[in-house]
Amino acid sequence: MPSILEIKPETDAVSETPVLIDGFHLFLNALKLNDIDTIFGLPGIPITDLLRMAQAEGMRVISFRHEQHAGNAAAAAGFLSAKPGICMTVSAPGFLNGLTALANATTNCFPMILISGSSEREIVDLQQGDYEEMDQLAIAKPLCKAAFRVLRAQDIGVGIARAIRAAVSGRPGGVYLDLPAKLFSQTLPLDAGLNSLIKVVDPAPSQLPGPDSVARALNLLKNAKRPLILLGKGAAYARADADIRALVEKTGIPYLPMSMAKGLLPDTHELSAAATRSFVLQEADVVLVIGARLNWLLSHGKGKTWGQEKGPKKFIQIDIAPTEIDSNVAIDAPLVGDIGSCVSALLTGIGGDWAKPSADWTGAIAERKAKNFGKMAATLAARPTPMSFQSALSVVKEIVKDNPEAIVVSEGANTLDFARSIVDMYLPRKRLDVGTWGIMGIGMGFAVAGAVVTGQQVIAIEGDSAFGFSGMEVETLCRYHLPVCIVVFNNNGIYKGTDQNTSGGNDLAPTVFVKNARYEMMMQAFGGVGVYVTTTDELHTAMVEAIASGKPTLINAAIDETAGTESGRITNLNPAKALKK
Ligand code: FYN
Ligand code: ADP
Ligand code: MG
Secondary structure (H helix, E strand, O other), rough: OOOOHOOOOOOOOOHHHHOEHHHHHHHHHHHHOOOOOEEEEEOOOOOOOHHHHHHOOEEEEOOOOOOHHHHHHHHHHHHHHHOEEEEEOOOOOHHHHHHHHHHHHHHHHHOOEEEEOOOOOOHHHHHOOOOOOHHHHHHHHHHHOEEOOOOOOOHHHHEEEEEEEHOOOOOOOOEEEEHHHHHHOOEEHHHHHHHHOOOOOOOOOOOOOOHHHHHHHHHHHHHOEEEEEEEEEHHHHHHOOHHHHHHHHHHOOOOOEHHHOOOOOOOOOOEOOOHHHHHHHHHEEEEEEEEEOOOOOHHHHOHHOOOHHHHEEEEEEEOOHHHHHOOOOOOOOEEOHHHHHHHHHHHHOOOOOOOOHHHHHHHHHHHHHHHHHHHHHHHOOOOOEEEOHHHHHHHHHHHHHHHHOEEEEEEEEEEEEHHHHHOOOOOOOOOOOOOOOOOOOHHHHHHHHHHHHOOEEEEEEHHHHHHHHHHHHHHHHHOOOOEEEEEEEEEOOOOOOOOOOOOOOOOOOOOEEOOOOOOOOHHHHOOEEEEEOOOOOHHHHHHHHHHHHHOOOEEEEEEEEOOOOOOHHHHHHHHHHHOOO
16 A cells, blocks of 8 residues: 555546545655655654654654753754745744744744644634643744744745745745644545645745846955955855855955854865954955955944954945845945856856955964964864863864864853854854854754764754753764764853852852753663763763764863853953943
8 A cells, every 4th residue: 555645646546536645644645755854753632643643744743842942953953954944833832832933933044834733723713721722823933034924734835945945945944934823634536635735846946136236246345455255154054165265266355154164164274254353343344245244243233343443444235135235334346146146147257367465464464363273273273171172172172173174063151252263164064153133042952953864973063051942952972873072161150150159148149050960861861871970081082972972962071161252252242241331
């Protein structure tokens, strides 16, 4: 007997006898028709059977312990695969738990679809108190790119097609799809049902920049004295890796990667200016921004960070979203289109007579880089007891160098900030982190997605506080036997472990945790490997073993509890700091 999902109306003799297809199977068929083969979610009313059926029909169903992490996994899967990642949740509370991930995906421009079961419209709309009653569509709408509800089985195909297209076309983002419980048990004649499904053609069409805008951008770039290229995670998402590298190398223009653009070109590339970030942002006269927003992470393109007192800069910005242009500062040469098409148009326009930037500019950068590398090397070589962030990260740096295919997940404050500058990335889309919001809690969801989507080893560099947000998902890692090595940078608290309660009361300060907590036992509890380490040698051995075995491993690395600054490198954002200014 063929599975109902395999039945094609035009070929099947069974269609001579009337056969019905239900909402469950129409839904699964619609996903499969669009090459979606994985669902991240958490079962419960009304989607338990749907997830069972999905698995029975050969889809990969990854079941989590909390919807937020399933949602984060879907978002990261979207970034890693350029297909919408799917997260499925139950109604009201499960739906709400998924919303942070949906909003974060939208903020990060990651394509995902949050699909939640919901209560019956006629009861919800009259507010008659249904099981888990909530007007989910209305609540989701402001948090995503688009939100749809499907009420009739014959509209499932259209609903999924619209959700896919909304998630991946133009600027990618989060989409919400509301499926009331009753939809799943509706039936249609098999032929009519299957014929109602849509295979989305060209879901993320190219968008070519206008020739005028290309000429304007090239003209500005050609006349630059101290040009700089800024690469954001949009550039990583765009999968124009070879052309972006060619643009940098052909023009000889130094570049700065935003954190998730690290590895688009190897961080060790001679044109990387990451090790002298402040200098190049201040001194550049023309900046070509590719797939990055001039938001808080870039000091809104102005002020001291950008050396505003030295005169205005000229900006060229490549983005697929026209409304991104001029969002913070005037953009002299907007290049609206998809990054692949825009970069390729620039490359075509850069003839053989291109003059590379002057040695004054590149030499000044090289000199500062060398100085900063020297300083960094000294901190990395030190072997203090207990370990510092830097000494522990020097081990992670070596391990990532030896395993460039590994996906690196990173969150925390100091852990995140130190890891960003210390751990070099060598390949595109290998780094997943806290993104545009600087959100904590992405760790285990992103780690699961990294392993499931790519099949590669994952190395999760986690602050002890950050890890706590998604820590229960170590059970998920063990259940699916995922090759994830978590290193918890344990300094006994948020920022550091030495804050005092100044009230004289007995409670610990709000930023302080239980001292010397044994996080590794959480992994042991579910059959994974847990190791407690206090030296860099022990950390190195544990990481090598984790990667060789491919077993879920949690390494609890004891870090000096006095190490760490308030909010890492974004201390300036604390309101009390502003008060003191
Ligand atoms: C970088 N640097 C290096 C190297 N790489 N020195 C030597 N060797 C290497 N390889 C230098 C770099 O030039 C900078 O010095 C400094 O190290 C830091 O580099 P980074 O990390 O690139 O720059 P910075 O200023 O921290 O970047 C700003 C930022 C970043 C806002 C983009 O901080 C960021 O992404 N923050 C996210 C924070 C976050 O989301 N936190 C979560 C919430 S935590 P200078 O050139 O001297 O400046 C809640 O509390
Ligand atoms: P970062 O945080 O790394 O600076 P952002 O998330 O702020 O990066 O910016 C990413 C930008 O890339 C967004 O403005 C988004 O519209 C844009 N973008 C995403 N994908 C593409 C694409 N394929 N082509 C062009 N622009 C894109
Ligand atoms: Mg900590």
